[in-house]
Amino acid sequence: MSILLIAEHDNQTLNPGTLNALTAAQQIGGDITVLVAGSGCAAVADDAAKAAGVSNVLLADNPVYDKALAENLAALVVEQAAGFSHILAPAGTTGKDLMPRVAALLDVGQISEITAVESADTFKRPIYAGNAIATVQSLDEVKVITVRASAFDAAATEGSSAIVNAITTACDAGTSAFVSEEMAKSDRPDLASARVIISGGRGMGTGENFALLDSVADKLGAAIGASRAAVDAGFVSNDLQVGQTGKIVAPELYIAVGISGAIQHLAGMKESKVIVAINKDEEAPIFQIADYGLVADLFQALPELAEKL
Amino acid sequence: MKVLVSVKRVIDYNVKVRVKADNTDVDLANVKMALNPFCEIAVEEAIRLKEAGIASEVVVASIGPKAVQEQLRTALALGADRAIQIECDDLPEPLNVAKLLARVVEAEQPGLTILGKQSIDVDNNQTGQMLAALTGRPQGTFASEVKVEGEKAMVTREVDCGLKTVELVLPAIVTTDLRLNEPRYAKLPDIMKAKRKPLEVKTPADLSVELKQHSRLLKVETPASRQAGIKVDSVDALVDKLKNEAKVI
Ligand SMILES: Cc1cc2nc3c(=O)[nH]c(=O)nc-3n(C[C@H](O)[C@H](O)[C@H](O)COP(=O)(O)OP(=O)(O)OC[C@H]3O[C@@H](n4cnc5c(N)ncnc54)[C@H](O)[C@@H]3O)c2cc1C
Numbered sequence A: 001m002s003i004l005l006i007a008e009h010d011n012q013t014l015n016p017g018t019l020n021a022l023t024a025a026q027q028i029g030g031d032i033t034v035l036v037a038g039s040g041c042a043a044v045a046d047d048a049a050k051a052a053g054v055s056n057v058l059l060a061d062n063p064v065y066d067k068a069l070a071e072n073l074a075a076l077v078v079e080q081a082a083g084f085s086h087i088l089a090p091a092g093t094t095g096k097d098l099m100p101r102v103a104a105l106l107d108v109g110q111i112s113e114i115t116a117v118e119s120a121d122t123f124k125r126p127i128y129a130g131n132a133i134a135t136v137q138s139l140d141e142v143k144v145i146t147v148r149a150s151a152f153d154a155a156a157t158e159g160s161s162a163i164v165n166a167i168t169t170a171c172d173a174g175t176s177a178f179v180s181e182e183m184a185k186s187d188r189p190d191l192a193s194a195r196v197i198i199s200g201g202r203g204m205g206t207g208e209n210f211a212l213l214d215s216v217a218d219k220l221g222a223a224i225g226a227s228r229a230a231v232d233a234g235f236v237s238n239d240l241q242v243g244q245t246g247k248i249v250a251p252e253l254y255i256a257v258g259i260s261g262a263i264q265h266l267a268g269m270k271e272s273k274v275i276v277a278i279n280k281d282e283e284a285p286i287f288q289i290a291d292y293g294l295v296a297d298l299f300q301a302l303p304e305l306a307e308k309l
Numbered sequence B: 001m002k003v004l005v006s007v008k009r010v011i012d013y014n015v016k017v018r019v020k021a022d023n024t025d026v027d028l029a030n031v032k033m034a035l036n037p038f039c040e041i042a043v044e045e046a047i048r049l050k051e052a053g054i055a056s057e058v059v060v061a062s063i064g065p066k067a068v069q070e071q072l073r074t075a076l077a078l079g080a081d082r083a084i085q086i087e088c089d090d091l092p093e094p095l096n097v098a099k100l101l102a103r104v105v106e107a108e109q110p111g112l113t114i115l116g117k118q119s120i121d122v123d124n125n126q127t128g129q130m131l132a133a134l135t136g137r138p139q140g141t142f143a144s145e146v147k148v149e150g151e152k153a154m155v156t157r158e159v160d161c162g163l164k165t166v167e168l169v170l171p172a173i174v175t176t177d178l179r180l181n182e183p184r185y186a187k188l189p190d191i192m193k194a195k196r197k198p199l200e201v202k203t204p205a206d207l208s209v210e211l212k213q214h215s216r217l218l219k220v221e222t223p224a225s226r227q228a229g230i231k232v233d234s235v236d237a238l239v240d241k242l243k244n245e246a247k248v249i
Helices: A016-028 A044-049 A070-080 A093-105 A212-219 A230-231 A263-269 A298-308 B039-052 B066-078 B094-108 B127-135 B190-196 B237-245
Strands: A002-006 A031-038 A056-061 A086-090 A110-116 A124-127 A132-138 A141-148 A163-166 A176-183 A195-198 A222-225 A253-257 A274-279 A292-295 B001-007 B007-013 B033-035 B057-063 B084-087 B114-116 B137-151 B153-161 B163-168 B172-176 B200-202 B215-221 B228-234
Touching: A002 A016, A016 A031, A016 A086, A016 B137, A016 B163, A031 A044, A044 A056, A044 A163, A070 A093, A070 A176, A070 B127, A070 B137, A086 A093, A086 A274, A093 A110, A093 A141, A093 A292, A093 B084, A093 B127, A093 B137, A093 B153, A110 A124, A110 B007, A141 A253, A195 A212, A212 A222, A212 A298, A222 A230, A253 A263, A253 A298, A274 A298, A274 B237, A292 B190, A292 B237, A298 B237, B001 B094, B007 B066, B033 B039, B033 B066, B033 B163, B039 B057, B039 B066, B039 B114, B039 B137, B039 B172, B057 B066, B057 B094, B066 B084, B066 B190, B066 B200, B084 B094, B094 B127, B114 B127, B114 B137, B127 B137, B127 B172, B153 B172, B228 B237
Parallel strands: A002 A031, A002 A086, A031 A056, A056 A163, A086 A141, A110 A141, A195 A222, A195 A253, A253 A274, A274 A292, A292 B228, B001 B057, B001 B114, B057 B084, B084 B200, B114 B172, B137 B172
Antiparallel strands: A124 A132, A132 B215, A176 B163, B007 B033, B137 B153, B153 B163
């Protein structure tokens, strides 16, 4: 078996999700080649070459791959696909955008967001917002897979010294172009890899009130998350949404504040190790999955919590 | 410009699904079904493009057994002009769906094809991207804003670290995210009118598509459930539990 893992990165550093996907690749077994496609991304390839279990790195460093446009990247992956039994990527928005396009070009299906490797062709994945777990066997010769990062430990960043081979072809479909981006800036840890997350819901009332979460997050070194209702209301930006259709997280500690606990929200956080809920409604469904529930008004509880930590 | 929307019939998002006792699948018998919420957003976007004078016609397609006609009628009531059902016994895998839709795209030549980013049943998030691949068109996935400007579409996408705007040469494929729009409700007179709008039924054979099996569902299980924990009566008690019992802070 031979696995091609598509690295997710920002041209400077390897996104941690790639290391989680690398663990899934190791569990499948076989040679692992990492493809780093981007622009000015040689440092990423060097990082990938050191990561545990990596035997080869392919570096496609070209302006046409700069902003991970799926049209160009998919053509590149398909060009490099020969000989690989599995093509993997972390299930971030880049992988979700790219991989089905790759699969269709190869005339194979895709197994999305696997959470466990049963064998080289059989995987587990959550369906129905995580209310059921499917075991799925791929019947295709090439298995195209996205990996739910929170379900796999990160592979070690050191341990290999793979050779980096440069790819010189430039695949440019010419049908799409990058225009602009609005990147959320934050000094806080990334939601996907944070040890502690404190999330706010509609109960926060306004965006300004998220400052109450900030003061607790400062004490705990936590990342801030949100429910869909809080994002829809414009309290915070879309990249903070946790849930079935947002980010899937599994930190050591998840604190849900003013969040009712709809199944779509639970789908994104119920694998957290310890869950705390703060809600003024003692009937809120979030209490059914919380390890520690505090029935309280968040406007009193949060300042007190920040003070006592 | 014609706009094509593809929609899926799924379990209503308020319903919590149950796994069958024999673990072969989930149990959908007598469960409330609805238009997939992301597909509803896709229909709404198409209708708004028509209201803005950008789209000339909105065609809606769905793949599945006769029951999907209910969702097609819903889309017609919301404002789509005509519907196409592609009759299949089950709901086919995404690549098969994309192949069928690719034939519809070939025949209808829409300037824009809009799909939901994922269906809330199997959560695959694949069909739009696959359709884009098969038709050789550019894709704007997880869209929170779509602006058609002449021969191009500017699509703002919800990505992990914020928002990213891309420019796509039309014809193109767009998949919707939650914040693209807020779908309207169908009015009673429109529901009545929708019954008379054209609904064409085709088969995969009509479209010369041979459905292929790419994966096998071996088992469906209920996930290990979390034990409900305890309620604490004060912030002090909470801090104490987190420090001394859970040892996470
Ligand atoms: C297709 C689809 C996809 C979705 N995807 C997601 C997703 O990815 N993530 C997600 O989160 N949701 C998602 N949802 C939405 C989900 O169904 C819920 O609507 C949403 O999670 C509700 O957010 P909330 O808990 O913040 O708001 P609400 O349900 O309104 O809950 C607010 C809570 O705040 C409490 N509260 C109010 N004031 C106070 C106070 N002063 N002190 C303490 N508590 C207070 C209330 O008691 C209540 O429990 C999706 C829905 C659909 C249809």
